[in-house]
């Protein structure tokens with residue numbers, strides 16, 4: 001068995017006690033890395049903003065929504081575990097939305113939390129709208145019943161622990177001078193990078209966190225419009241350009257929206273959408289993931305879309 005498949009098998013077999021322990025460890029780890037400001041030069045953390053230097057390789061994974069098979073495929077193809085074991089400089093960023101809608105949400109959580117626990121300096125788990133605070137949570141939210149099905153009577157407490165862990169997930173990554181990564185969209189009212197970093201603390205008196213978790217880019221509009229999703233906004237290229245400028249980045253990389261090829265460029269090369277799961281209820285024929293090489297390249301979203309690994 002490939003290492004990723006071995007990990008997946010263990011994710012299927014995990015007991016409720018082990019799952020509780022894993023969640024407790026990752027929750028404590030997230031708190032500690034935030035209070036320590038990250039991991040020296042490798043990963044600097046301010047509030048909920050992670051800043052990465054322009055070096056090494058960075059594997060980026062979009063929405064998974066309970067699709068364990070696609071996660072295993074990405075781990076196999078990217079060789080993240082093998083590269084890490086060989087001491088290569090490789091990081092792994094998830095753009096959020098791990099559970100709900102797919103058949104294997106508890107297993108996906110178990111696997112991504114284990115990745116974080118075992119490789120804390122290399123793995124970043126961003127927050128999606130399905131890991132949002134209760135007033136912003138994506139619906140339908142199947143996790144409580146998924147956890148009860150998997151773990152029986154222990155499922156309820158495990159779910160509550162997971163929700164507590166969500167509060168510690170970071171909301172944005174900046175690869176210095178190149179890429180800004182988050183789940184949904186550019187916060188239209190932000191005027192400094194601190195507005196992104198502390199969006200979890202200023203929510204709900206500011207709209208920053210809601211827009212980061214929920215918004216969608218729209219070509220051919222300026223400013224923002226109400227979103228048909230009922231949360232977040234539709235934002236135009238001018239909003240993207242302003243937020244990229246305040247972050248000093250060239251491209252916004254985000255997930256949140258299914259696209260037929262798993263990847264899609266918009267806002268004339270300033271926004272890349274990445275979707276890494278397949279199957280119902282979206283039926284996108286392909287999913288995709290990215291491998292960034294930020295020391296050597298600064299690609300626009302169209303070039304990134306061409307370089308994406310589709311499956």
Ligand SMILES: [Mn+2]
Nearest residue numbers: 097128129256
């Ligand atoms: Mn989403």
